Amino acid sequence: MVDLKRTLLVLASESYIQTSLFPDFACKGDEMVNEFGEAWDSADRSTLNKKALFALEKLDKYLSDYSGESYREHYTDNEMLGTSEVWNNIRSLAKESLSALNWPYEVPKQFNVIYLVEDEI
Template identity: 35%
Template sequence: MMDEKETLRASTAQHFEWSIRALAQSTDVQLSLFPDFVCKADELALDYEERWGNFREELGESLTSEQLDSISALDKHLRAMSGLQNEKFWTDESMVNDPEWRLVRELALRVVAVMGWSSEPPPPGRSIYIGPNGRA
C-alpha cells in the first residue's frame, strides 16, 4: 500500500503525463478536451506548465537525459510562443492552422515516445472551470 507521499508522487506523474498527452493530440481532440467558454490553447499550455513544474520538483531526478532533452525541447518551444507579442498563437484558429502548433504536437509526441506512454488522449473532465455567470 502506498503512503501519502507515494500517492502524491504517483498523482503528480499521472497529471504530467496527461498534460503531455493532451499536447500530443490532433487539433480536434485538443479542442474537445476543454469547454467552449475557455481559451483552449491557453488551457493546454497552462496545464502543461503547472504539471511540469510539479513533476520537475517531485520527480525530475528520475528522468533520463533523453527524457529531459525531449521535455526541454517542448518547454523551450512553448516558452518561445509566450508573451504579449505572440498572442496570435493562443486562439483555436491558430491551434488548427499555425505551424507552431503542429510543432508543439510533434514535440509532445516525442516526449510521449521517450517516456513510453500511451498516445491515447487523456481522460476528459480533469479540471473544473468557472464559466460566465460563475457556473462550472
C-alpha cells in the same frame, strides 16, 4: 507523473481532439500550455532519463520561446489549434517527449474540472 503524462497526451493530440477536451468558452491553447507548465514544474525530474529530460526541456523551451504578446493569438484563438505551425510544432515536441518517456499515445480523457464563467462567480 500522472499529470505530466496527461498534459503531454493532450498537447500531442490532433486539434479536433484538443478542442473537444475543453468548454467552448475556454482559450484552449492557453489552458493546455498552463496545465503542462504546472505539471512540468511539479514533476520529479530526478526520475527521468537523459533522453526524456532533454525532450521535455526542449518542449518547455519552445513554449517559452513562442509565448508573449507577439504569439498571443496562438493561445487565445481556438481556430489556431488546427492551422498554426506553432501548434504543429508543439504537437510534434509533445510526441517526442511521450516517446522518450516510453509512454504510448492514447486519446486523453476530459479533465474532471469545473469551469466557472464570470456570471457564476
